[in-house]
Each structure stands twice: as C-alpha cells, then as structure tokens.
Amino acid sequence: MSRHYDVQAVRREFPAADRMVYLDSGFQAPLARPVKAAIELFLREGLETAGPKSVWLDRVEETRARGARFLGVSAQEIAFTKNTSESMNIAANALPLRAGDKVLMIHGDHPNNAYAFLNLQRKGVEVRFVPMTDIVDAASFLPHIDEKTRAISMSHVTFHAGHRFDIASIGALCADKKLYFAVDVMQAIGVVPIDARAMQASFVGSGTHKGLLVPQGLGLLYWNKALNELEPTYLATASLAEPPADLIATSEILAPAPTARRFELGNFNLPAIHALGAAIDMIEQIGVQNIQNHCFDLGDHLIAQLDELDIRLVGPRDRRHRAPHIYVIGLPASEWLGYFEQNGVRVSPERDGIRVSFGMFNTIADVDRLVELIRKRGLKTSSRAA
Incomplete structure (x- = not known):
C-alpha cells in the first residue's frame, strides 16, 4: 500500500517488477507498458x-x-x-x-x-x-x-x-x-x-x-x-x-x-x-511529489529495518539531506551482490556497499524481502553499524 497513490495499479505497468524484486532504478528503470x-x-x-x-x-x-x-x-x-x-x-x-x-x-x-x-x-x-x-x-x-x-x-x-x-x-x-x-x-x-x-x-x-x-x-x-x-x-x-x-x-x-x-x-x-x-x-498522472513522498516512506521503512539489524546506512539519514529513493547499505558488494541476485533481488554495487534505489512501482513488500534475505544469511561483525 501507499499513502500517496495506487502503487499496485502503477506496478502492473512494470512487468519486470513481478519477475524480480527490482531495487535498481538508480541504474536503469525497467520498461513500463505505456x-x-x-x-x-x-x-x-x-x-x-x-x-x-x-x-x-x-x-x-x-x-x-x-x-x-x-x-x-x-x-x-x-x-x-x-x-x-x-x-x-x-x-x-x-x-x-x-x-x-x-x-x-x-x-x-x-x-x-x-x-x-x-x-x-x-x-x-x-x-x-x-x-x-x-x-x-x-x-x-x-x-x-x-x-x-x-x-x-x-x-x-x-x-x-x-x-x-x-x-x-x-x-x-x-x-x-x-x-x-x-x-x-x-x-x-x-x-x-x-x-x-x-x-x-x-x-x-x-x-x-x-x-x-x-x-x-x-x-x-x-x-x-x-x-x-x-x-x-x-x-x-x-x-x-x-x-x-x-x-x-x-x-x-x-x-x-x-x-x-x-x-x-x-x-x-x-x-x-x-x-x-x-x-x-x-x-x-501520478505526480512527482507523490512519487517522492512514496519513496521517502519506503526509505524510512528500510532505515528502520537496518537499525534493527544494526547495519550501517551510508550517507545522510535526514529527509532534508537525503534523496528519497537512493540508499546504500553498508554490506560489502563483493560478498552480497551475487547472493541477492541468486535470490531474485536486483541491486547495484557501490563504493561503500550495496545500493538500493526505488522506483514508483516499489512497495514495502520489496523492502521486506530484501531485509528477509539479510536476516536469513546473517552478518559479519564488519557489517555492523559503527
């Protein structure tokens, strides 16, 4: 659900979103039907x-x-x-x-x-x-x-x-x-x-x-x-x-x-x-402001889940200084990227970890699936927040 628009209706316009958990719009957006x-x-x-x-x-x-x-x-x-x-x-x-x-x-x-x-x-x-x-x-x-x-x-x-x-x-x-x-x-x-x-x-x-x-x-x-x-x-x-x-x-x-x-x-x-x-x-038709607010909500949920796991967020946390849709998780890309891909989650490697980038079609369930995979695999001490 989204407080800002019918995200499920939007999601139906992006078939790739049903084939994988696509959290890589900061690299390239999946193709939409229109x-x-x-x-x-x-x-x-x-x-x-x-x-x-x-x-x-x-x-x-x-x-x-x-x-x-x-x-x-x-x-x-x-x-x-x-x-x-x-x-x-x-x-x-x-x-x-x-x-x-x-x-x-x-x-x-x-x-x-x-x-x-x-x-x-x-x-x-x-x-x-x-x-x-x-x-x-x-x-x-x-x-x-x-x-x-x-x-x-x-x-x-x-x-x-x-x-x-x-x-x-x-x-x-x-x-x-x-x-x-x-x-x-x-x-x-x-x-x-x-x-x-x-x-x-x-x-x-x-x-x-x-x-x-x-x-x-x-x-x-x-x-x-x-x-x-x-x-x-x-x-x-x-x-x-x-x-x-x-x-x-x-x-x-x-x-x-x-x-x-x-x-x-x-x-x-x-x-x-x-x-x-x-x-x-x-x-x-959706409204850029609505897309921004929806992505901020997804980001808030992701940050809260990372805090529970004591995992570092790279970059700013405050909404005033962070982008609504781009978040880098302090997990070594060399150790985690392949694992996410094998489990149907598309993300990007970045300088300091794994980049999660939301699109208008993403949902809380997408974030929860990512976090579930992190919990399932477990963490090394080096991935913990400082």
Whole structure:
C-alpha cells in the first residue's frame, strides 16, 4: 500500500517488477507498458508507412514542451542530447572560460560531470574540488570562491549514496557572485520535483533512463536563454538561427539559433523521444511529489529495518539531506551482490556497499524481502553499524 497513490495499479505497468524484486532504478528503470507502446507506435508507423517524418517531428516538439513544463521552463530553453554526459560536456564547453579561471566541483561527485570540466584544464582552466559531506550548501562553497572563480558544477542528487544537496542556496550564491551554475539532475529527475529556473542555473543536464523511464540514448539540456553569450562549440545546420534554404554552407551564415536548439546536432533519437512523451504523461498522472513522498516512506521503512539489524546506512539519514529513493547499505558488494541476485533481488554495487534505489512501482513488500534475505544469511561483525 501507499499513502500517496495506487502503487499496485502503477506496478502492473512494470512487468519486470513481478519477475524480480527490482531495487535498481538508480541504474536503469525497467520498461513500463505505456513507454513500450509509444516505441511500438513509432516502429509500426515506420514499418507500414516508411516513416511519417513530419508527424514524428511534430511529436518531438510536443515532447520538448512536455519536458520544459516538467522542469518549469520554456520549450525554447530545452535541447535534446544523447545522455547526461553529453549535456554536461555541452555546458562545460559553452561557458566562456579562459586560462586562469576556476571552476568549483564536489569531490567524489559523478565522474562524467567532473571529466567534462577537468577536460578544460587543457585550456588552462583550474578545477578545484570541495569536500563532500552529508550537507552541501552555499556555505560549503563560499570559502573557496575568489576573484578567479567563474562557475560551480555539481549534481542535485549523488548516485553513490543518495545525498541531496541544497541546490537552491547554491544557485542563490551563484547569482549573487555572478557565477555560472551547471547542475546534473540525472539521479533526481522524475522522483524529486525540479524547477530549473528557481535553481538559478545556467545549464541543467540529464539523461532519461532512470526516473524518466526511457531506454538509454536520450538526454535533456536546459539552457537559461537570458545567457545569450553561451554558445555551442560545434555547429550543424540544425543548430543555426537561419539554415540556408539551398543547404549550401557559407561563412556568412553561422549565427546559432536563439533557442536551445543551438546545442542540438543533426537527427533526433525519435523512438526515445516518443517514449519520453509517454513517460512524462505517466509520471505527471501520478505526480512527482507523490512519487517522492512514496519513496521517502519506503526509505524510512528500510532505515528502520537496518537499525534493527544494526547495519550501517551510508550517507545522510535526514529527509532534508537525503534523496528519497537512493540508499546504500553498508554490506560489502563483493560478498552480497551475487547472493541477492541468486535470490531474485536486483541491486547495484557501490563504493561503500550495496545500493538500493526505488522506483514508483516499489512497495514495502520489496523492502521486506530484501531485509528477509539479510536476516536469513546473517552478518559479519564488519557489517555492523559503527
């Protein structure tokens, strides 16, 4: 049962949830029936009509508008990308950073965000890492800001232990100090309510294969269109303000589009965009706030069970500082991952243990099955909470 929505009805849309205890949505969400149906529609149209491309492109723009609404921004500020890594690389290279400029990041944050900016070291840009603690807010960054600091880039939610950082206070700090602010929301989107404009972000990047329920190969990028100086480092016909009608490239026609399409290249991942439209419809019918609250309840139950077993939770416990859906249990992955898999429970190995990541379809019974397996096997002293 859930206090927030009919979780059993939602669960019926995810056949994989009946085949296993799926606690790995932080890695990739299982396919939902409405998402599968949207992909099948695209395939059927391609099979039967060789592709109604104008119809498909109209759906692209409909989905762009849905994605923009989902993030609290305008459709002109949303670009489609391949994944989070591409989104963050586009952001890093669009910032007007020069040799001697400094970017602040969080030590141990997602490597594909970090590498996008570390690659700028070849241009003489300095990347400085701020220590990660259970609470990261404006005060965490303030002592590290100096006259050379130009940007902060970070995740909203961490993938490895479910930290949920105070993005609002950091965005306000960036606005006050006139810093660019890039945010990776891959592990938050679809579960944690997001208002990209309220974040005061320059860029917000994400993939879609976790909380947005779409198979891999599609990403989103929000660009604050007030920051017109942020231009792509590469260019294609699709990214131009006025593509030449005869499709003959000239050096006179180079101005990028005034919308986030300036960051898009070539053809779209049309099947995935069809899937995304269906996924957003499904999520909005339930409500992101309801999904978040349901996952928090599951997390509370998991934490209480771990406390009874005297097993350590890695990362923050307080709802104010933890993600609703990501929890790392202090059990050595090398000893436990195979055991869970053999018993029909899908989880992920992480730096400090076993990561449990909930989706909208999970139930208290899923948590209880996980805990039952831990009780059945028993613990070594090293797994006990400190």
